[in-house]
Amino acid sequence: MAKSMTYAILEGIQAEMRRNKLLTLLYEYQKPVAGGEKGAINLEAEFGRWRARFCAIDEQWIVGSCLGMSMIGVPAIAHIPSMTTFIPYELMFNHAGKLRHMTGGQAAFPMVLWADMMGRVPAQGGQHADAGLESSYARLAGLKVVIPSNPYDAKGLMIAAIRDVDPVIFCQYPMPSSGPPVPDEPYVVPIGEAAVRTEGSDLTIVGYAPQTVEIGKAVEELKKEGIGAEFLDPRTLAPLEGVMETILKSVKKTGKLLTSDDGSYSFSNCTEIVARVAEALPGTKIKRLAFPDAPAPGAPEMLSYMRVSAVHIVAAAKKLVKG
Amino acid sequence: MAKSMTYAILEGIQAEMRRNKLLTLLYEYQKPVAGGEKGAINLEAEFGRWRARFCAIDEQWIVGSCLGMSMIGVPAIAHIPSMTTFIPYELMFNHAGKLRHMTGGQAAFPMVLWADMMGRVPAQGGQHADAGLESSYARLAGLKVVIPSNPYDAKGLMIAAIRDVDPVIFCQYPMPSSGPPVPDEPYVVPIGEAAVRTEGSDLTIVGYAPQTVEIGKAVEELKKEGIGAEFLDPRTLAPLEGVMETILKSVKKTGKLLTSDDGSYSFSNCTEIVARVAEALPGTKIKRLAFPDAPAPGAPEMLSYMRVSAVHIVAAAKKLVKG
Amino acid sequence: MGPVKEVKRKKAAKPAGEEFTKDFLVGLLRRMMEIRGFEDKVFELLARNVLQGASHVYAGQEAVAVGACAAIDQRDYITSTHRGHGHSLALGADLKLMMAELCGKATGYCKGYGGSLHITDVSLGILGMNGIVGASHLFAAGAAYGIKVKGTDQVAVSFGGDGSIQGNFFSSAANAAAAWKLPWIGIIENNGYQIWVRAADVYGITDLAQRAHGYGIEGRVVDGNDVLAVYNAAKYAVEKARAGNGPTIIECKTYRWYDHYGAGGAKIGVDGAFGLGYRSDRELRDWMAKDPIPRFRRFLVAEKVLTEQRADEIVAEVRQAVEDAAAFAKAQPLPKPEDGLRNVFAEGAVPLHTC
């Protein structure tokens, strides 16, 4: 059985905790425990409670303390649950993202905010079925934002995030165990590099995390109809410069850009990518699909009507390509 | 002497507090007091301390209590200082923006978050010289965001915000007392309508709040050089549908769009406008000017190097128009 | 500030100056039975995978909701939490509309938008169940401020778990309520766990009511499985608040029978409360022995307020009402898909972006 997202992430953290005797994980109720073929991981059992600590329901503590300890050279990972993504927003904005600059380079926060993202789950209602929050962080100066779509990228990006001396937001959406097999050894997926999932020359499709599942299906479907889509997964949202090189190269070839997003439409995830393409390559034909600017309703009928699915992507791609 | 931004806003609040005997203002240290030719305004003296209350340094209380009281039919204004804009982010996101939807339309928050925005002030350093934060709010479902550029719009938009049954973020940047004279009587500037500041057919320039000063200068300069710029001020950032009608109409005419922004570049203010134009009008020549994705440094030399000024706008406009 | 006080149940269960009527006392028992009956049904539907979503079952804590809600009137407000079914039912919410909402039906309390986590009936004074831990306290304190502006003698009561006193919201509520004597009553339902985390492992205090003193608020500790003890403490706090004498924080020590949410591990017909890794079955059995419902029933029978036979009848009536509610919910229509775009703002619908 392939490694799960969580197993892959914990495997990466475990390796880094073995390497760096100070690296510390603070969390709430999501135990750093996972079972898999390669044996169970249990970070509290292995590293003790000081280095793998459950906390009160206080995300401000979890993130703020990781900032404080990372400032004194104890690198730290703050793991917070999905409905609390914005509780530490002020901390990341006014402190993590700014203190290096304000102190002329003296302060450093070698920390990772491991933010669980629920995604568009049915039967929960607005507070527990959100997506797209990563873009609020991607806006903020001094922060890096990564967002893996499969266990392989998840492990490699988590290790990259831990080793980075700058604060990194690591966004974990629930994703299936697809993609390349996850090596047991530590490895790095560099921050700032997009992945080319499939090559094609008729149009460029950009999307990440949960939408990669729908895009993947759509790309197969389009292939059957003779349309070659180049599917790019940014994996990093900030800084975006490296990612844009890959995207611009593709759009230069295809002349058409389709983005698909589980987050909301406005001021949002793929907006920045679309705007940069529009600035750099005038004449590009562009289409953005996204969840509407609305909370997620509980009832599954309403929710699924609002989400972008493979069917929508196929239809939009055909329209872009055929006229 | 023309009315100041703050006078105009307080005049609007005063009129509404007289009209609605429950309307309440909570604030921190920024007294709801202003002097002007038409006489001094002092809301605490006029309405008593329960309805115009200073609070502890606790922006969560100021905003959270306004949510709570507005739920029981006591409309409220929460005034918070500039360096604290994101402390109530979670409250506005998970509660103000969602509860109406989650309760099937039962909950209502007739409240205004009056957010002071510092703008790019020199000699303060990153936490006290920020701009562009309105876009983080504009992303969130269920919230309206307005951002006046002169005292006339400020008063009219504040009254519109107070009368709106939905939660509204009212962003006040320090702005000069320019623009149309401010009537003493209450009036409304409707939420969701852009203003056409100057007409022109060579290119469209979009910007708001502090950048309107620079754009205004640039438009004059361009006129001298024979370039007719159409200058639009969105005034509302969310919902954006009405504003886009005006912008698209203009860009359809000019074929060129220049945006200029005191906020940062990425995932930011004018990004959404650019992306919507690119989607709707492929072939448009587009340029975005903005503060870089960096905190504001203290030293004025560094800061002013980073800000967009009229000179930059003129140069970019000429380049767009001439090729 | 005095020390933390333990409010003991009065010998004859009658607070000074108040005679309980039979109807009142039997009403308390019936409400607790309704909650238990509803939650047992929810648990069964979860175990059978008929119900989707995260229902946080309230069984075991009935005395808190019923005791506290009996102390307030129709004019007052409450705010509630992820574990909120009990609070709504204690205020008299309709079993049918509750169940319809849990089933995501168009006629449920929130028209299917909310589900278990957000059941709200503003006409009952419920300002919303809120799935974000601690938020209930801040909104109730805010409503209490609004009451001062209105100049009425209403009160606002918030419910929150032992997890709700930390985090972002409680502190803001408590400080302002203390400074300005707001008519706020904070009920802390200390069931010992925050999911699986023990309160004792993450707090430096044992009696959570002690937290109140740091703000200058009176804090009380009561037996949360004794409906009259909760009622008495709440009544005291409500009267104090109505008289303009400010807030009270009441910690109710209690226990939840089932797991944090859902019916994980439970097979149909087999009790899913036992065998949870983070607590001992023995601890659970000790608390089950203090079940607030039979305890109060025995008391009422002993005090001759009720006969065993009448009590059995109530049990049967409640069971029938719950079955009717489940049948009602099942028969209700689903929401229209496009309605998800409504209720974002008071007017209109937001645009769809799937095409």
Add this chain to the structure above:
Amino acid sequence: MGPVKEVKRKKAAKPAGEEFTKDFLVGLLRRMMEIRGFEDKVFELLARNVLQGASHVYAGQEAVAVGACAAIDQRDYITSTHRGHGHSLALGADLKLMMAELCGKATGYCKGYGGSLHITDVSLGILGMNGIVGASHLFAAGAAYGIKVKGTDQVAVSFGGDGSIQGNFFSSAANAAAAWKLPWIGIIENNGYQIWVRAADVYGITDLAQRAHGYGIEGRVVDGNDVLAVYNAAKYAVEKARAGNGPTIIECKTYRWYDHYGAGGAKIGVDGAFGLGYRSDRELRDWMAKDPIPRFRRFLVAEKVLTEQRADEIVAEVRQAVEDAAAFAKAQPLPKPEDGLRNVFAEGAVPLHTC
């Protein structure tokens, strides 16, 4: 929890088991004089519009910074606030680099990026002055957690005003520090005002140290204008923390002489402390009579630790050092404009977007 304790200055100013050396005592006086001298100069430069930006002048509160910082070592950490000049200087920060930073010069402590609000010297253990009220406490408590991970006997001390105990951060720091006995010392500099807002109007408690008890932390109140009283309380807390016995919160009652920030209303050569609308001149005069510096000087002279003549010499030396610092700062180069794009991340520069 016991009641709030008042730590009284020992008669002979010697805590049990410790003999102060003359050097130590004179050092305390000199540090206080340095802070006063520096702040007087800053005030003058502000009044003359030579200095830009928001300097929050520390004059009047010197005994707090100096007393507390004397109780810790080079290996320990502090976090500071918008009113932070005094904390840095109490740790021995360089007057010249301080002044250069206030003047926005490339050679200042933060290379001109920070200004008054953010002066930081990590080599002195200063984890940053932070302009967001209350954040100092959370970061120090976080550092204290890191100390536990490292397994050293360091401590982390945070300074914060009377305004810093409310809001978002203090509560998170206090709860965790209490639960896990972190080596955190929270110093509350209660100068009675939050800009113009009186603490008494926005809190339900009078002694802010009482807030500690709600978390299970020992809270102490000391005379913040008595440098040895502050030192004794801090020393007690530091030793307790080093021994693994957890956090202490120390409220120092003090007063700031000038307005919240800047030198508004002051004419050159005229004292800008008086005539502020929100407080009486009389209140200020009462506090000026308790000026920590002459008070300690008189004490040292009376105890024959120092002669009046030597004290006058120190005053002159300090004055000279401050003048040298101002001259140094004036002569320093400005930062390069394009450096604003650096130090966003550890490496490289972010792109400019003006063209």
